Amino acid sequence: MAYLSHYLETTAVGSRMSYLYAQAHVLASAAQAAGGPKWGVLWEIGGTPARGRVLLIDASGRVVDDSAAAVELRGRDMTDVSEISAALAGEQAGHTYYLPDDLFTAYVAVPARWDVGGNRSEDGRGNGDQATSRGNGAVFISQDLSDIVDQYRDIMRAVLIGGAVASILSLIVAWGLSSVVLGPVLELSGIARRMASGRLDLRVTPKGPKESRDLAESFNYMASGIEKTMEAHEEFLVAAAHELRSPLAAMRAVVESMEIKRPELHELPDFFRDMRGELDRIIHTAEEILDLLRTKGPSRDERTDAAATVGSVVESRKRAAEAKGVSMRFIGDNACVSMSPVILRLVASNLVDNALKFTETGGSVEVSVAVHGDDFTLTVSDTGVGIPEAEIPRIFERFYRVDRARQRSTGGAGLGLAIVKEAAERSGGSVKVTSQVGKGSTFTVTWPGAVVGD
Numbered sequence: 001m002a003y004l005s006h007y008l009e010t011t012a013v014g015s016r017m018s019y020l021y022a023q024a025h026v027l028a029s030a031a032q033a034a035g036g037p038k039w040g041v042l043w044e045i046g047g048t049p050a051r052g053r054v055l056l057i058d059a060s061g062r063v064v065d066d067s068a069a070a071v072e073l074r075g076r077d078m079t080d081v082s083e084i085s086a087a088l089a090g091e092q093a094g095h096t097y098y099l100p101d102d103l104f105t106a107y108v109a110v111p112a113r114w115d116v117g118g119n120r121s122e123d124g125r126g127n128g129d130q131a132t133s134r135g136n137g138a139v140f141i142s143q144d145l146s147d148i149v150d151q152y153r154d155i156m157r158a159v160l161i162g163g164a165v166a167s168i169l170s171l172i173v174a175w176g177l178s179s180v181v182l183g184p185v186l187e188l189s190g191i192a193r194r195m196a197s198g199r200l201d202l203r204v205t206p207k208g209p210k211e212s213r214d215l216a217e218s219f220n221y222m223a224s225g226i227e228k229t230m231e232a233h234e235e236f237l238v239a240a241a242h243e244l245r246s247p248l249a250a251m252r253a254v255v256e257s258m259e260i261k262r263p264e265l266h267e268l269p270d271f272f273r274d275m276r277g278e279l280d281r282i283i284h285t286a287e288e289i290l291d292l293l294r295t296k297g298p299s300r301d302e303r304t305d306a307a308a309t310v311g312s313v314v315e316s317r318k319r320a321a322e323a324k325g326v327s328m329r330f331i332g333d334n335a336c337v338s339m340s341p342v343i344l345r346l347v348a349s350n351l352v353d354n355a356l357k358f359t360e361t362g363g364s365v366e367v368s369v370a371v372h373g374d375d376f377t378l379t380v381s382d383t384g385v386g387i388p389e390a391e392i393p394r395i396f397e398r399f400y401r402v403d404r405a406r407q408r409s410t411g412g413a414g415l416g417l418a419i420v421k422e423a424a425e426r427s428g429g430s431v432k433v434t435s436q437v438g439k440g441s442t443f444t445v446t447w448p449g450a451v452v453g454d
Contacts, residue, residue, distance in 0.1 A: 012148045013106070017094050020108040023049055024092075024139045028112035031056060036114050037064040037137060039074060052143035057084055058114065059137050078140070083109035087138035096145065104149050109140045184212040188219055200227040248282065251275055303452060304341040306369050306376060307332035313348040314367050317356060325361035331368040337376045337450040343427045348378060350416040351443050355382035359440070376450040379442065386437040396421040396431070420445070 030045040031037050037056040042065050048054050054067040061079035078084045086093035087109035094108035114137045188204050195202055203223060206216040254274050263271055314330040321328040337344070348367070355365045363383040370377045387395060394400050398418040424431050424445050435441035 012152060013096060013145070016143075016145065016148060017096075017106060017108060020049065020052075020106060020141050020143060021092060021094065021110060023047065024054075024108055024110040024141050027054060027141075028110065028139045031065075031139070032112070032114065037112075039065050040069075041065050042067045043069070049141060049143050051147070052141055055140040056112075057088070057109075057138040057140055059088070061085070061088060064137070081107070081109070081140070083107045084138050084140050087111045087140070088136060090136065104145045106143050106145055107140070108142075109138050112137045112139050184208040184216060188216060192219075195223060195226075200230060251279070302338070302340050304337050304339050304344055306335040306337045306339075306344065306378075309341050309344050310348045310367060310369050310378060313345060313352055317349075317352050321356055321365065324356065324359075326356060326359050327364040328356075329364070329366045331366070333369055333371045335369060335371045335376055336452055337447065338452045339376075339427050339447065339450055343423050344378075346423045347420050347429075347445055348380075350420045351378070351380040351445075354416050354443075355380050355384065355441075358382065359384035363440075371451050374449045374451045376447045378445045381440065381442040383440040386439055387433070387435040387441055388437055389435075392433060392435065395433070 027042070027045070027047050030047060031041050034041050034045050037058060042048065042054055042056065048067040052067075055063050055073070055078065056065040057078055058064050061077055061084060063073045063076050063078060066073045079088070083093040083095065088111070090111050092108075092110040094106065096104065096106050099105050184204070184207055191202050191204050200223065203220045204216040206213040206220075251274075254271055258271060311330055311332055314328060318328055352365065352367060359365055359382045365380070365382045368379045370379070396417050398415055400418075420443070421431050424447075427447065428450070429445050429447040432444045432446075433441060
C-alpha cells in the first residue's frame with residue numbers, strides 16, 4: 001500500500017510538473033513572438049495554467065510581467081527563488097512545497113532567451129514598457145496542486161475499500177478454485193518427482209481448466225518420449241553386451257580347453273587363430289559402437305570435397321575387393337558439400353563395407369556421387385545376395401541381422417546400416433534402399449541443399 005501511495009503521488013505530480021515545464025517553454029516562445037517580455041504581454045498571449053501564476057523575469061532577475069497583474073511585483077528582484085536562479089543560469093528547475101494553510105504548490109522555472117531589446121528612441125533610451133536588458137531571462141510558473149491532493153485522496157480511499165473487498169473475494173475464489181487449478185499442478189509435481197526416482201511408466205490424468213489439461217497432455221507426451229528413449233538405450237546396452245559377451249565366451253572356452261588339456265605344439269596356431277578372430281570381433285564391435293556415437297557430434301558445419309572423400313574410401317577397400325574377387329568402380333561428380341567429412345566418410349565406408357560383405361566372388365560394387373541442383377547424392381550398388389522385401393523396414397535397426405547365421409560368418413555386429421541412417425539424418429539427409437533377392441541392392445543417400453560453391 002505504501003508503494004502504491006508513493007507511486008500514485010509521484011506519477012501525478014511528475015505528470016503535472018512535465019506539463020508545467022512544457023507550458024513554461026510555450027509561454028516563453030509566445031512572449032518572444034509577441035515582441036518580448038513587457039508588462040501586459042501575458043494578458044495578450046494567455047496560456048496561464050488554471051490555479052496558476054506566471055512571471056516573466058529579465059536577465060537581472062527582476063519581474064517584467066505578472067499574470068496576476070500585481071503592480072507591486074513589477075521590477076522586484078526574484079533571484080532569491082531557487083528555481084528562478086537556476087533558470088537564469090541556463091537550467092530548468094522545479095519543486096513542490098507545502099505552504100502555510102496546508103497548500104501544496106509547485107514552482108517551475110525555465111530559461112528564456114529575450115532577444116528583443118526595448119523600443120528605443122533615436123537617442124538610444126528605452127520607453128520603459130519593455131525589458132531594457134537583453135539576454136537570458138526566465139519564465140516562472142507557480143500552481144496550486146490541491147486538485148492532485150483531492151484526486152490522490154479519492155483514489156486511495158477507493159483503493160482501500162476496493163482492496164478490502166477484493167481481498168475477501170479473492171479468498172473466497174481461491175478457496176473455491178484451489179482444488180480445480182492447483183490440484184492438477186500438485187499432482188503433476190508429485191508424478192514428476194516419482195519419475196525422477198525411476199518410475200518412467202507414470203502418467204498424469206488431464207483434468208481441470210484447459211490450461212491444466214494442455215499442461216498434463218504435454219507432460220505425458222514428454223514422459224512417453226523419455227520412456228521410449230530410455231528403453232532404446234537399455235535395448236542398445238543389452239544388445240551391445242550380448243555382442244561383446246559372445247566372443248568373450250568363445251575365448252574363455254578356448255582358454256578352458258587349453259587348461260583341461262595342454263595343446264600340442266602343432267595345435268597352438270589354431271588356438272591363437274581362434275582367439276585372434278574373437279578379439280577382432282570385439283574390436284570391430286567396439287569401433288562400430290564408437291562410430292554410432294560419433295554421429296551425434298558433427299553436423300553441417302564444414303565444407304567437404306565429396307568426390308575426394310568418397311573416392312578415398314573406395315580406394316582403401318580395393319585391396320579387400322580384389323582379394324574377394326569382387327570388382328569395384330567409383331564414379332564421382334566434383335562437388336563441394338556443406339557437411340562434416342567425418343559424417344560423409346562414416347556413411348560411405350559403412351555402405352561400401354556392407355556391399356562387399358554380401359557380394360560373392362565374381363560380383364561387382366559401384367559407388368557414385370552426383371549433384372542434382374543443390375542436392376547431393378551418394379549411391380552404392382552391388383550384385384550381392386539382396387534383401388527380402390519383408391526385411392527392408394528393419395535393416396536400419398541397431399544390431400539387426402537379416403540372416404544371423406550368415407552375418408556371423410561374415411563378421412559385424414549389425415550396426416553398420418544403423419550408423420548410416422543416424423549419420424545421414426544427423427546431417428540433414430535421408431536413406432533409401434531398393435533390393436532384389438539374388439540380384440543385389442542399391443542404397444541411395446540424399447542430402448537436400450548440401451551443395452555449396454567452391
